[in-house]
Amino acid sequence: MGPRSIRGPGAFVFLESGAVALRAKTKTPKAEVKKAPLPFSKAVWKAVRAIPRGQVRSYAQVALYAGRPGAARGVGREMATLPQQPELPLPWWRVTRSDGTLAPQVAQEQARRLRAEGVEVTQRGDTFRVKVPREVPAPGLATKRQR
Template sequence: MPVTPPLPFSEAVRRAVRAIPRGQVRSYAQVALYAGKPGAARGVGRELKTLEGVPWWRVIRSDGTLAPAVAPEQARRLKAEGVQVKRSGEHFRVQT
């Protein structure tokens, strides 16, 4: 049986993020795992900066917080999908 080579990391991240259902979130670490590169959470973050057409706002930090650089926009998009996001000063956290 022929072995299928792994997808390039950027394509694997694209597929993993596009598979996150509306109204749900995954951590950068979970996306890395689903993309076949456990431990590459930072790499997922780098890829999300360059990928277009993916619901990047559904990817959050493992502690539930949103990255400060995009937090207001990310919170707005998540709330529009029904995700509960709590704001405390300048910090945003997804409520589970």
């Protein structure tokens, strides 16, 4: 049996059978690599964009509209990255906790933006709160008619 040798990209590769193969270069410059958002991220962004002006949704409601019921924490992680990404024009300030409290890290800015849209924001000490609707009908679905 012949020697086995593997070197860097584009080098010869000697196989045990004695055959020689060339390995193609697979390096891509880091500047050209752009990661596409994950499907969950895109779904969350779409759900957040759909929140009408002057209304709020909880993380759990956004997860439900994104097609991932129970993924409220994932929505929270997505929302935490949005204020640092000004190139994504999403109304992140319309998403709150299920009890209506605003995240302490961005509460001042979030309250200012919500008030500008006509949402009533109450403040007690350092805690800001809005009223989150209990049930929001799914987009495109008709609600039951009262008899």
